[in-house]
Amino acid sequence: MLDALNKKLIEANNDPVAFDHDCREGICGSCGMFINGHPHGPVSAITTCHLSMRYFKDGETIWIEPWRAKPFPVIKDLIVDRSAFDKIQTAGGFISVNTGAAPEANSIPVKKKNADEAFDSSICIGCGACVAACKNASAMLFVSAKISQFALLPQGRVEAKDRVRAMVEKMDELGFGNCSNTGACEAECPKEIKLTNIARLNREYYKAY
Amino acid sequence: MEKLNSKIPDGPLSQKWIKFKASSKLVNPANKKKLEIIVVGTGLSGASAASALGELGYSVKNFCYQDSPRRAHSVAAQGGINAAKNYPNDGDSVYRLFHDMIKGGDYRAREANVYRAAEVSNQVIDHFAALGVPFARDYGGTLDTRSFGGVQVSRTFYAKGQTGQQCLLGCYSSLNRQIKKGNVKMFPRREMLDLVLINGKARGIITRNLITGEIERHGAHAVVLATGGYGTIYYLSTLAVSSNASAAWKAHKRGAFFANPGFIQIHPTCVPQLNEFQSKLTLMSESLRNDGRVWVPEVSGDKRPANDIPEEERDYFLERRYPAFGNLVPRDVASRAAKERCDAGYGVGETKLAVYLDFRDAIKNQGKKAIENKYGNLFEMYKTITGSDPYDEPMRIYPAGHYTMGGLWVDYELMTTIPGLYAIGEANFSDHGANRLGASSLMQAAGDGYFILPYTISNYLADQIRIPKILTDVPEFDETQKSAVERLNKLISIKGKQTASSFHKRLGKIMWDHVGMARNEKGLSKALELIKELQAEFWRDLNVPGSINELNQELEKAGRVADYFELAQLLITDALNRKESCGAHFREEFQTPDGEASRNDNEYAYVSVWEYAGEGNPYILHKEELKFEEVEMKVRSYK
C-alpha cells in the first residue's frame, strides 16, 4: 500500500514517505507503525507488512503514525531508532560458548516441553510494538522473551543470573519504563509473545539477587 | 588461465581439510588485535564470521544495511539446516551428504569445497545447540530431524518453520557477545558503495550512512563479503525487498571474478502473485512436500473447486513422472514440472499460474494435530496472505526466484581473485553447483563463517602482520570515494519521471519471462536487447527525489537497480554460453526426448568464471575445469 502511495508521490515530484521494511513476510521485524491507533494495525497477531488491504473498507481513511516511545526516537517519517533493543541484547542476550568448544549436540538433552516453550519465547522479531503499545514504554515483553528462552534451556542456566541482571539494568538505563501489568504489549505483539514470560523474568530477577 | 588457482590441497578428499588446517599459517595472538577485518553482512555467514573472528582476537568491523544485524534475510529461512549426524541411524554420513550435494548440484560444483561443507556440518549443529537455538526435539530430549527435498535420509534439523530466524538469532547472540567484549564494532544502516584496493589488495570499503547520507571510509587488512544472493533480480522473489547484489558487483568491477551467474534456483512452493502492487513472493517451505501432494486437474480448464474434483480426476504429476522420489524431487525438477503443467493449460486459480499442494491425505492419516505440529505456522502464514485455510482446501503454489548458486568466484580458502577479499555464504559460488539442495545453504553459510574462514583467513593475514593500520587518508580512498559519490550524483540528477521500483519491476519481468526456469537462445538474446534498451531509458528517465546527504530510500533503490541492469547482462551472457542443460539452468534446446535436462559433460564440466574487462568491453571467460575424483558423473535421475 505504501509502495503504491510512494510511486504516486514520486511521479508527482513529491517526497515519498520513509518507512522501514525488508522481508515483507512478518519475520525480520523491520516494519512497524501505528495504523488506526494500533501497532501493526487493527488485526491481531500479524505484522504491518502482512496487513492486507482486504482488512479495510473501500474508501476508508487510514491513519498511520510512527512508534511513539521515548527510547525509540523518530528518525524520519515512520522510521524510528530501535538500536536500544540491540543494546539490551548486547548486554547479556547470549550464551558464552566459543566456536569449536561446543559439546556434541545430543549430549545436552532438553525436555521436549522445555524446548517447545523456549521456542515459543524465541520467536520475538524485535519489532518494538510492545514498547510502542505500552503507556510506560516498557520493554519487559521483549526482554522477558529472550530471558525465558535461555532460562528454559539447560545451556542457558549457567549464566542465568548475570544475564538477567545485565539485561534489566541496561533496559532501565536506556529509559524504558516499568511494567504495570496492563497487558497492552501482549495484545499487540504480532508474534503472540505471552505475559507469562514477564512473570518468568520477574522470578529470574528476584532469584538473581 | 593461470589467473585461476583454486588452491585445492592434494591428497585424498577426506584428508584435504585436515591437512589444510594442520599446515595453514597462524597469527600470533598478540598480533591479531592489530589486524583489522571488515565483514560486510550480518546474515548467517557474516554474523558467524564476525563473531568467530572477534573471538580469535582480531579487530572486526561488521556492516549491514538494516537497522539491526538481526534482520538479515537469513532470518526468513524456514525449513531447516542439514548435518550429517546420522541421528536417525538411516545410513547418513559426511560422504553421503557430500555425494547428495554434488549430485543435486548436477556435477557443477567443486568436490573439495563440498566435501568440506559436509564435514563441518556437524560442528555447526553442535554449536547452534550450545548457543541455545531451540531446535525441535523428541520426547527423550534429543534433537529431531526431518527429510527435505531431494534426499532419502532424514538429516534436516529444524525449529518449526522458523529455522533461519532461530539460527540467525543464535549467530546474532554470539555476535553480541563479541560486541560487548569490544572485539567487534557494529555498523548498522550502512551500505557498502565500493571496495578500496591498495597495490592490488583489498584494503577497505566506502560506505554510506543511510540515516545521514554521510559517506564514510573504513580501512582493514582484509575484507569479507557476506552480502547474500541476487534473487531480487527478478523483482518478485522470495528474498527481502532490499536484498541486492551491489556489494559483490562493485567488487567484481574492481577485479573479483564472477562465477556461474546464470545458475539461479527457482523454488517450487511459493504463494502465487495476488496483485500487481505485490513486491515479493512468500515462500512456503519445501518441507511441506514431505506430507503435501502436488496435483492439477486431469482435464485442462476444470473450474470446480479443488475439493470437488474426485481422486481419479487428479493428476499427481510429480508422483506420476518420478515414482522413486515423488513429491520430494529436487527443486529445479519440481519447478519445471509445475511450469510445464501450467504452460500446457492445466494450471489452477484465477491466473492459471498455480498448482495444488494438498494435505488432505496427510491430515487423514496422521491427524490434524500432527500436521499442525509440523507446519502450524506455515499454514497460518498462508491463511494470512491468501485468506484460504490449508486445513480445509489445498494450497495453491507456484515457483519463484529463490537462491543464487552463482556468485563471486573463490578458491578453496574462500578468497576471491582480489588478494585479501573473501566471499562467504550465498555471495560466493562454491558449494551448490547448478542447483542447491534444500537446507544446505544455512549449513554452508554458518560453516563458512564459524568453521572455515577463521582458518583460511589466517593463512593470508599471517603475511600481513607487518602492515600497519590501514589509513584512509590516502589517494586510493580519495579516488574510490570520488567515483562512488559521482555515481550517486548521477542518479539523483537525472530528474526524469519514473521510479526506481518501476524500472526494477520491468527488468524483473524480462528476466522472469526469458531467463527464468526455461531458457533458449532466441529468448536470451531478445532479453539482452530489451535490457539494454531499458537500461538506457533508466539513465534517461529515472526520478530520485531528495538529495544524497539525507535519508533517501529511493536513492538506495536506484543504485541497486542500476547494478542489476549490469549483472543481468552478464547473467544472460553466461546462460547463452552454457549450451547444455544442468540443474536449474534448463536450455530448451538441450533436453532428452522426455523433457529432462541434458547435460554435456564433455564440453561444459567447468565453472564459468567471468572477468570484467572495463566499460563496454566484452567479458573474458575463464574456465575452472571440474575434476571428479570421488564421484562418477552420472545422469541425474529421480525416476
Ligand SMILES: Cc1cc2nc3c(=O)[nH]c(=O)nc-3n(C[C@H](O)[C@H](O)[C@H](O)COP(=O)(O)OP(=O)(O)OC[C@H]3O[C@@H](n4cnc5c(N)ncnc54)[C@H](O)[C@@H]3O)c2cc1C
Ligand atoms: C524465504 C527463504 C527461505 C529459505 N529457507 C532456507 C532453508 O530452509 N534452509 C536453508 O539452508 N536455506 C534456506 N534459504 C537460503 C538461505 O536462507 C540463504 O541462502 C542464507 O541465509 C544466506 O545467508 P547469507 O549470510 O549469505 O546472506 P543474508 O542472510 O542474505 O545476509 C546478507 C547481509 O548482507 C548485508 N548487505 C548486503 N549488501 C550490503 C551492502 N551493500 N552494504 C552493507 N551490507 C550489505 C545485509 O544487510 C545482510 O546483513 C532460504 C532463503 C529464503 C529467501
Ligand code: SF4
Ligand atoms: S515481544 Fe512481540 S511486540 Fe515486542 S518486539 Fe517481540 S515480537 Fe515485537
Ligand code: FES
Ligand atoms: S517487513 Fe519484515 S516483518 Fe514486516
